[in-house]
Amino acid sequence: MTFSYTPAGPASRRGPLKYGDRVQLTDAKGRMHTIVLLEGGYFHSHRGSFRHSELVGLPEGTVHTTSTGAQYLVLRPLLSDYVLSMPRGAAVIYPKDSGQIVQMADIFPGARVVEAGVGSGALSMSLLSAVGEYGQLISFERREDFAEIAQGNVDLWFGRRHPAWRVEVGDLAERLPQVVEPGSIDRIVLDMLAPWENLQVCADALAPGGVLLCYVATVTQLSRVVEDMRASELFTEPHAWESLVRDWHLEGLAVRPDHRMVAHTGFLVTARRLAPGHQPPLRSRRPAKGAYTGEEVWTSQDLGERPTSDKKVRKVKRDVTARVADLVDHSACEVPPPPGQDVPEGQDGPPGQDGQNVQDGQITAGLED
Numbered sequence: 248m249t250f251s252y253t254p255a256g257p258a259s260r261r262g263p264l265k266y267g268d269r270v271q272l273t274d275a276k277g278r279m280h281t282i283v284l285l286e287g288g289y290f291h292s293h294r295g296s297f298r299h300s301e302l303v304g305l306p307e308g309t310v311h312t313t314s315t316g317a318q319y320l321v322l323r324p325l326l327s328d329y330v331l332s333m334p335r336g337a338a339v340i341y342p343k344d345s346g347q348i349v350q351m352a353d354i355f356p357g358a359r360v361v362e363a364g365v366g367s368g369a370l371s372m373s374l375l376s377a378v379g380e381y382g383q384l385i386s387f388e389r390r391e392d393f394a395e396i397a398q399g400n401v402d403l404w405f406g407r408r409h410p411a412w413r414v415e416v417g418d419l420a421e422r423l424p425q426v427v428e429p430g431s432i433d434r435i436v437l438d439m440l441a442p443w444e445n446l447q448v449c450a451d452a453l454a455p456g457g458v459l460l461c462y463v464a465t466v467t468q469l470s471r472v473v474e475d476m477r478a479s480e481l482f483t484e485p486h487a488w489e490s491l492v493r494d495w496h497l498e499g500l501a502v503r504p505d506h507r508m509v510a511h512t513g514f515l516v517t518a519r520r521l522a523p524g525h526q527p528p529l530r531s532r533r534p535a536k537g538a539y540t541g542e543e544v545w546t547s548q549d550l551g552e553r554p555t556s557d558k559k560v561r562k563v564k565r566d567v568t569a570r571v572a573d574l575v576d577h578s579a580c581e582v583p584p585p586p587g588q589d590v591p592e593g594q595d596g597p598p599g600q601d602g603q604n605v606q607d608g609q610i611t612a613g614l615e616d
C-alpha cells in the first residue's frame with residue numbers, strides 16, 4: 248500500500264539515526280538520558296563520553312560503547328516515554344488513560360475533535376496521532392502559559408506544528424461557540440476541574456451521535472458530571488470506568504506483580520449526543536430527587552445501598568441480644584483470663600457459639616443476616 252501524503256514527523260521516527268533526532272540512552276542499570284543529536288555535539292557522563300556524530304547513520308537498537316567502556320542502548324523514545332519525561336505545566340494524562348481515551352471515544356483518522364484543557368499537551372499528541380493529517384484537533388486552554396508549554400511539547404514531539412492542530416486560548420464555554428459551527432464536531436474530550444460547566448456548549452458543538460468523554464480525578468467530580476449529563480437530557484446514559492495497570496517483575500523464577508504501582512490516575516466517563524429534540528428513554532431507576540440541588544440530603548438510597556427494613560433491623564437486634572445473653576450465661580463460670588495471662592492448661596479459652604469468633608469478649612464474626 249502506498250500513501251499519497253507524509254504523516255507528521257515519521258521521518259524523525261524511522262530509519263538510521265540522524266542529526267535532529269531525539270534519542271534515549273539507557274545504561275546497564277536502566278538509567279536513561281535523553282539527548283538530541285547535534286552536529287558537533289558531545290555526550291558526557293561519569294561513565295564516559297562520545298561524539299553525537301558516532302551515532303549518526305547507525306540503526307536504532309545499537310549498543311554503543313563509551314570512551315571508558317560503558318555501554319548504552321540507543322533508541323528513539325516512544326510517545327509514552329516522551330510524555331512521562333517532558334516538562335509539565337499541569338498534570339498530564341498518563342499513557343494508559345490516553346490509550347483508553349483514543350479507543351473508547353473512538354478517535355478516528357479524519358475526525359474533528361475538540362479537547363479542553365490542553366494542560367501540558369500530553370493527550371493532544373495521542374489525539375493528533377489518531378486523527379492524522381486530514382483530521383482536526385482544536386485544543387482549548389484558559390491559561391496562556393500552559394498553552395505555550397503544551398505547544399512547545401507537542402511541536403518538539405512532531406518536529407514541527409502538526410497540520411491538524413490548532414490551540415485556542417480562553418475558557419471553553421466562551422470560546423467553543425465562537426470557534427466551531429454547531430453540530431460540526433465528532434468527538435470532545437474534557438480534562439478539567441468542572442466539566443459539568445461545559446455540557447451545554449459541548450452538546451451544541453457535537454454532531455448527533457458524537458462522543459463526549461470526560462476524564463476526572465475524583466469520585467465527587469464523576470458523580471457530579473454524570474448527574475448533570477442525565478439532568479441535561481442531551482446525552483445517552485453515561486458509562487464510567489477506570490483502568491488499573493499493574494506491571495510485572497520478570498526475573499528467573501521470581502515472576503510476580505511489581506510491589507508498587509500507580510493505583511489511581513482518574514475516572515473516564517463517556518456519553519453520546521442525542522439528536523436535537525430527542526430525549527433519552529425513561530430510565531427505570533431515576534436519580535434521587537434533590538440530588539445536586541446544592542441542598543442535597545444524602546440518603547443510603549442515593550449511594551445505591553439497599554434500604555434495610557425496620558422489620559429486618561428488629562430481627563437482627565433480637566438475634567444479637569439473644570446471642571449476647573447466651574454468651575453471658577455460658578461465660579458465668581468461665582471468665583476469660585485478663586489480657587496477657589495464659590488460659591490454664593486443659594481449659595478452653597472464652598467460649599463462643601459455633602461459628603462465632605470471640606476476641607476480647609466481643610463476638611467478631613459468625614452473625615448472619
Ligand SMILES: C[S@@+](CC[C@H](N)C(=O)[O-])C[C@H]1O[C@@H](n2cnc3c(N)ncnc32)[C@H](O)[C@@H]1O
Binds near residue numbers: 367390440
Ligand atoms: C489537568 S490539565 C489537562 C492536562 C492535559 N490533558 C494533558 O494531558 O497534558 C487541566 C487543564 O484544563 C484547563 N482548564 C480548566 N478549565 C478550563 C476551561 N473551562 N476552559 C479551558 N481550559 C480549562 C486548566 O487550565 C488546565 O491547564
